[in-house]
Amino acid sequence: MNRISTLFNSTQEPILNVYATAGYPNFGDTMLVLNALQEGGVDIIEIGMPYSDPIADGETIQQSNQVSLDQGMSVTHLFDQLKNMRQSISVPVLLMGYVNPVLQFGVERFCQKCQEVGVDGLILPDLPLAEYQQSYQTIFEQYGLLNIFLITPQTSDERIKQIDSISEGFIYMVSSASTTGAKTGISSDQEAYFKRIDAMKLKNPRLVGFGISDRESFMKASKGASGAIIGSAFVKLLGSAKNLREEIVGFVKSIKGLK
Amino acid sequence: MIDAGISFHVSEKGYYGDFGGAFIPEMLYPNVEELRLHYLEYMMEPSFQKEFHFLLKDFVGRPTPLFKAERLSAKYNTQIYLKREDLCHTGAHKVNNTIGQILMAKRLGKHKIVAETGAGQHGVATATVCALMGMECIIYMGAIDIERQAPNVARMKMLGASVVAAQSGSKTLKDATNEAMRHWINHPVDTHYIIGSVVGPHPYPDMVAKFQSVISEEIKWQLQEKEGRDYPDYILACVGGGSNAAGAFYHYLDEPRTALIAAEAAGQGVSSGHSAATTFLGKPGVLHGSKSLLMQTEDGQVIEPYSISAGLDYPGIGPLHAHLATSGRAKFFDITDDEALEAALECSMLEGIIPALETAHALAVFGKLGAKPDEISVVNLSGRGDKDLATYQEKLKLNP
Numbered sequence: 001m002n003r004i005s006t007l008f009n010s011t012q013e014p015i016l017n018v019y020a021t022a023g024y025p026n027f028g029d030t031m032l033v034l035n036a037l038q039e040g041g042v043d044i045i046e047i048g049m050p051y052s053d054p055i056a057d058g059e060t061i062q063q064s065n066q067v068s069l070d071q072g073m074s075v076t077h078l079f080d081q082l083k084n085m086r087q088s089i090s091v092p093v094l095l096m097g098y099v100n101p102v103l104q105f106g107v108e109r110f111c112q113k114c115q116e117v118g119v120d121g122l123i124l125p126d127l128p129l130a131e132y133q134q135s136y137q138t139i140f141e142q143y144g145l146l147n148i149f150l151i152t153p154q155t156s157d158e159r160i161k162q163i164d165s166i167s168e169g170f171i172y173m174v175s176s177a178s179t180t181g182a183k184t185g186i187s188s189d190q191e192a193y194f195k196r197i198d199a200m201k202l203k204n205p206r207l208v209g210f211g212i213s214d215r216e217s218f219m220k221a222s223k224g225a226s227g228a229i230i231g232s233a234f235v236k237l238l239g240s241a242k243n244l245r246e247e248i249v250g251f252v253k254s255i256k257g258l259k
Numbered sequence: 260m261i262d263a264g265i266s267f268h269v270s271e272k273g274y275y276g277d278f279g280g281a282f283i284p285e286m287l288y289p290n291v292e293e294l295r296l297h298y299l300e301y302m303m304e305p306s307f308q309k310e311f312h313f314l315l316k317d318f319v320g321r322p323t324p325l326f327k328a329e330r331l332s333a334k335y336n337t338q339i340y341l342k343r344e345d346l347c348h349t350g351a352h353k354v355n356n357t358i359g360q361i362l363m364a365k366r367l368g369k370h371k372i373v374a375e376t377g378a379g380q381h382g383v384a385t386a387t388v389c390a391l392m393g394m395e396c397i398i399y400m401g402a403i404d405i406e407r408q409a410p411n412v413a414r415m416k417m418l419g420a421s422v423v424a425a426q427s428g429s430k431t432l433k434d435a436t437n438e439a440m441r442h443w444i445n446h447p448v449d450t451h452y453i454i455g456s457v458v459g460p461h462p463y464p465d466m467v468a469k470f471q472s473v474i475s476e477e478i479k480w481q482l483q484e485k486e487g488r489d490y491p492d493y494i495l496a497c498v499g500g501g502s503n504a505a506g507a508f509y510h511y512l513d514e515p516r517t518a519l520i521a522a523e524a525a526g527q528g529v530s531s532g533h534s535a536a537t538t539f540l541g542k543p544g545v546l547h548g549s550k551s552l553l554m555q556t557e558d559g560q561v562i563e564p565y566s567i568s569a570g571l572d573y574p575g576i577g578p579l580h581a582h583l584a585t586s587g588r589a590k591f592f593d594i595t596d597d598e599a600l601e602a603a604l605e606c607s608m609l610e611g612i613i614p615a616l617e618t619a620h621a622l623a624v625f626g627k628l629g630a631k632p633d634e635i636s637v638v639n640l641s642g643r644g645d646k647d648l649a650t651y652q653e654k655l656k657l658n659p
Binding site: 126155 | 272280281282283284285286288289427428433437440441444445446447448542543544545546547548553555557558559560561
């Protein structure tokens, strides 16, 4: 079984997924960040592959993408940095990015590399369901990669059911209509939305993303789902941290409520 | 010239050959899907057609003239007609599409509009129809473009639009488009995104091409009146994203006697590293919701383009044009900044028409086309040059 499914099957605690832009704040920091996240007690790590035109992302992640690219990051360099990842990292790892760099690397070669370094799944927000089914699904499955789909408050019940039927691992529940980092906190409207989805009795667990920045919003989001995803708030910390390892460990512990 | 069996019209799945599709985040899916399901039906409604054509006639001033450019014809020893889209209200063809899309927005129940703009022509055309219909309007424009197209920024503001500067990346059209898409992601329920070119996710390229196709629809009967045949030997248009070219080519896509000629902005030269000539420099890739030809690094990062003309300063091209280029149906020419400037001056001096810098790229093709004396060419004179006067003043040394 995939590491992601194993995780969801084995824990009752709220699951914390943290997003970190690869090669940020410095080109060589990727593995340091991953190790510190795991040390702090993160449940899933989502590594952002930087892209020049990340339209689903807000300013914070956009800027980190640009800094990383300016420092020379690329898909090839990332796989190189991750080649011994599984010697120290045991939690599930996802790669998040946009479809064009994957296309240029070559979809099959990309998936093969993911499998080699021990990546468990992919989040490609601009790869829609229909394109996935037509041209990507067979290759992803061949290399044991889960494709994580997004749903939003505007996604119809019918489409949610369709996404649920094709998903494995978890569904990424976008908390509100927005780009990443645009809004913070969880409102009562959003809680109602989480409840509505919960009542649909989907086969896949959900993680809530967008607008989660601290323990309070993490716990609130986790009430209507299996856990939550933190992106922009963590990238901000990466951008300003004086002692990277220590602050990352502290951040994860504070979200998880660990001492 | 045209292989039997190749279609130049959009497929059910939103593709032109290998190009097109709808590569959009799930946040935009409900809006784009609603549009995809209904755009043809809404456009065909008699009430829609009636209002669309009424506004094109009485508000835009259509039909635009097809003017025989005698002195240009004499200079190049061939027959040259100018399709005067520069005479449209707001000064360019862009308004044909914004009229269509604002009517579409009404039928979709949206009451706010977001749009991107490069040269500012699409921004002005969008702000204009929003004023006409009393809708709130937000225009994203690259910070660099705001500087080099200041008169259009003032026009948009006077028309009541908010103009927001895109500060990321190259601070031009690509980045304005990113920001407009992000705005739409953040406001999906009440807002319609009026894309200004034949780019973006399906059905935008087809919808915009259909609204712009009024250009070639008119050329057909106008040429019939003047020449006794409804097709030219050549149709010429500039291509950034490609909306004016799509409109000028549309009714001739399947006409084997008409050669389709596209002019791309080579900037300082195709190999100079400062260019926007996508069909020469691009590879298949995904940007702004569709698969097309795209200027990009080996790693798939989008390359920041360069052109003196803000409207052509774009690293991609509409999927229809990518298909026309790779299939050989259209012939693409690379035109440098200097060639465009020279053509703009020539058209001004010989015909009394100051063209937009974008349009000047199409006019510059005559120096390379080799059209015969009895052959007929129609150039889509897509916009007027008022907005470019500061650039013309500087580059053509027109200061007193």
